[in-house]
Amino acid sequence: MMKNVNGDQCHEQLIKNQTGALAFDAEKPYAPWRHAVREKLFELLGLNRIAENACPLSIDMEERVETDTYTRIRFTYESERGNTVPAYLLIPKTGKKPYPVAIALQGHTTGFHNSVGINRYEQDKDSQPDDCYGLQAVEHGFAALCIEQRGMGETRSPRYPGPGGVHQCSFTAMTALQLGRTVIGERIWDVMRGIDALGELDLGVLDIEKIMILGNSGGGTAAFYAACCEERIAYAAPSCAFCSYRTSILDILHCVCNNIPNISLWFEMEDLTCLIAPRPLTILTGREDPIFPLYGVEQSYAVTEQIYAAAGAADKCRLVTMPKDHHFCPDEAWPAIMEETKKLGW
Numbered sequence: 001m002m003k004n005v006n007g008d009q010c011h012e013q014l015i016k017n018q019t020g021a022l023a024f025d026a027e028k029p030y031a032p033w034r035h036a037v038r039e040k041l042f043e044l045l046g047l048n049r050i051a052e053n054a055c056p057l058s059i060d061m062e063e064r065v066e067t068d069t070y071t072r073i074r075f076t077y078e079s080e081r082g083n084t085v086p087a088y089l090l091i092p093k094t095g096k097k098p099y100p101v102a103i104a105l106q107g108h109t110t111g112f113h114n115s116v117g118i119n120r121y122e123q124d125k126d127s128q129p130d131d132c133y134g135l136q137a138v139e140h141g142f143a144a145l146c147i148e149q150r151g152m153g154e155t156r157s158p159r160y161p162g163p164g165g166v167h168q169c170s171f172t173a174m175t176a177l178q179l180g181r182t183v184i185g186e187r188i189w190d191v192m193r194g195i196d197a198l199g200e201l202d203l204g205v206l207d208i209e210k211i212m213i214l215g216n217s218g219g220g221t222a223a224f225y226a227a228c229c230e231e232r233i234a235y236a237a238p239s240c241a242f243c244s245y246r247t248s249i250l251d252i253l254h255c256v257c258n259n260i261p262n263i264s265l266w267f268e269m270e271d272l273t274c275l276i277a278p279r280p281l282t283i284l285t286g287r288e289d290p291i292f293p294l295y296g297v298e299q300s301y302a303v304t305e306q307i308y309a310a311a312g313a314a315d316k317c318r319l320v321t322m323p324k325d326h327h328f329c330p331d332e333a334w335p336a337i338m339e340e341t342k343k344l345g346w
Helices: 009-017 030-045 047-051 112-116 133-139 170-178 183-201 218-229 269-275 294-310 330-343
Strands: 060-066 070-080 083-092 099-105 143-147 206-216 235-239 281-286 317-322
Touching: 030 047, 030 183, 030 218, 030 269, 047 183, 070 183, 083 112, 083 133, 083 183, 099 112, 099 133, 099 183, 099 218, 112 133, 112 143, 133 143, 133 206, 143 183, 170 183, 183 206, 183 218, 206 218, 206 330, 218 235, 218 269, 235 330, 269 294, 281 294, 281 330, 294 317, 317 330
Parallel strands: 099 143, 099 206, 206 235, 235 281, 281 317
Antiparallel strands: 060 070, 070 083, 083 143
């Protein structure tokens, strides 16, 4: 009789028995553990290696469009040698100045133009209006910095022939891994340099002491990790991205851009929330999300609550379940966001 062969069995056994070397332990001192987590995460993301290739921003203003309710500025900046980041900045024409800033990140859509409501491709009808994060931010009194994520939209590899979608960034992500980097690290770096660019623009109407970040799916993933690494981000609201590796990335087929080599040897995703605490964190998740399942999100969030309590910020984290699946739901997301930013005095 031939044996039943399961190509995943070995990995599944290893995952079952794996405990991160830097997993949260309420019995251990919090501050030294948090410091160790930060140092290891920067190493795993390749951020230190990326920083070695830093360069001046070299900002180029490309377009200015006036509407009745906001000004839309398109510009580019150099985040590192050889990498140009396209960005839109939306500035409201009403409300109180200076405006807090919402950094908005698209996931695997056709690109960041969806954040500002520009239709370029047939598929954009599937993303808009719910993924128009920049326009939504303006409606809620924020300026919006909408960044094209590395390997997506306009920055996708010329080797990818289509306008967008899942796996458009796979070549970019795999190349980054070969270079001792991660595309998540590169996306975080672009966000960091984007914040620097806001200061360089010196428009006089932005409050860069009040910065939040949001995004859905791959945008939510980058938003989460960026908030972990960049302390100038005062509040984070990642959508359809936060879940234990064990129940998501290690159990369900995802785009390769989600992978950070060796990370599960050190910690679970929820352990990383110590790097956001005590800053407020709102986890947005879909009730029927097929790739970030709710049971995994809830398990992870239970640990996050313990971490926030250990950080003396038990009231600063929140889980919001949205009615759709892998989808940003403005009617549920924005009331929660506005409640949290009101607490911050924004």
